[in-house]
Amino acid sequence: MTGLNRQTIGSQGIQHKFIYIVSWLSTLSGWLAALMIVSAVGITCQMIYVRAVLNLSTIWQTEAVVYLMISATLMGLSYVQRLRGHVNVDLIPILLSVRMRKYLYFFTLLLSIMIVLIMVVYAFEHWHLAYERNWRSDSVWGVRLWIPYLALPVGFFLLFLQLFADFLAVVVGEDTPFGLEDK
Numbered sequence: 001m002t003g004l005n006r007q008t009i010g011s012q013g014i015q016h017k018f019i020y021i022v023s024w025l026s027t028l029s030g031w032l033a034a035l036m037i038v039s040a041v042g043i044t045c046q047m048i049y050v051r052a053v054l055n056l057s058t059i060w061q062t063e064a065v066v067y068l069m070i071s072a073t074l075m076g077l078s079y080v081q082r083l084r085g086h087v088n089v090d091l092i093p094i095l096l097s098v099r100m101r102k103y104l105y106f107f108t109l110l111l112s113i114m115i116v117l118i119m120v121v122y123a124f125e126h127w128h129l130a131y132e133r134n135w136r137s138d139s140v141w142g143v144r145l146w147i148p149y150l151a152l153p154v155g156f157f158l159l160f161l162q163l164f165a166d167f168l169a170v171v172v173g174e175d176t177p178f179g180l181e182d183k
Contacts, residue, residue: 015172022165023082029158030079036072040065060141067148074155078162084179093178102170105177109167116160123152 047061080086093101129135131146169175176182 015168016174019165019169019172019174022078022161025158026078026082026162029075029155030082033072033076033079036068036075040068040072043068060139060143063137063139063141063143067143071148071151071155074151075158077155078158081159081162081166088178090178090180093180098182101177101180105170106167109163113160113163113167116156116163119156120153120160123156127153 043061043065047058047065050056050058050061093104096104127146127149130144130149135145136142137145166175170177
């Protein structure tokens with residue numbers, strides 16, 4: 001979605017407000033993902049200094065970097081979707097008529113929404129199991145695994161919301177299928 005109007009007009013007002021809120025949440029999660037990556041880089045630098053200069057062993061740094069990078073990937077999903085930053089081959093949509101392009105868009109988007117919704121359910125179940133059973137990592141640090149696992153349901157849920165907002169944006173005319181202009 002390129003330019004989202006903040007004003008809500010007529011019967012489509014709720015949809016526009018929903019699209020704006022989801023867009024804001026996706027942007028926030030993108031910034032959080034970026035902060036996680038910067039933190040992981042800082043922790044890696046600290047780990048290198050402790051090992052190379054101070055000649056000491058590290059306990060928590062490697063595990064923290066792994067959890068931060070995986071969480072950043074999951075939390076950044078909705079932001080990448082919002083910006084259409086994924087790899088996109090639009091040869092088929094370009095060759096299709098406007099009507100067929102819309103059908104293809106809705107088919108692929110609805111399929112994506114269903115798959116991501118399944119991921120949300122299983123991710124929540126996995127996170128809840130880790131929380132309920134107080135799972136800990138097998139390292140010396142012994143981090144409670146529900147903390148890094150929380151990125152699974154949250155990241156996929158935000159992606160679900162962004163996909164649904166993209167769907168709604170095309171339905172209400174705020175956006176075009178695949179971001180392509182009509183012929």
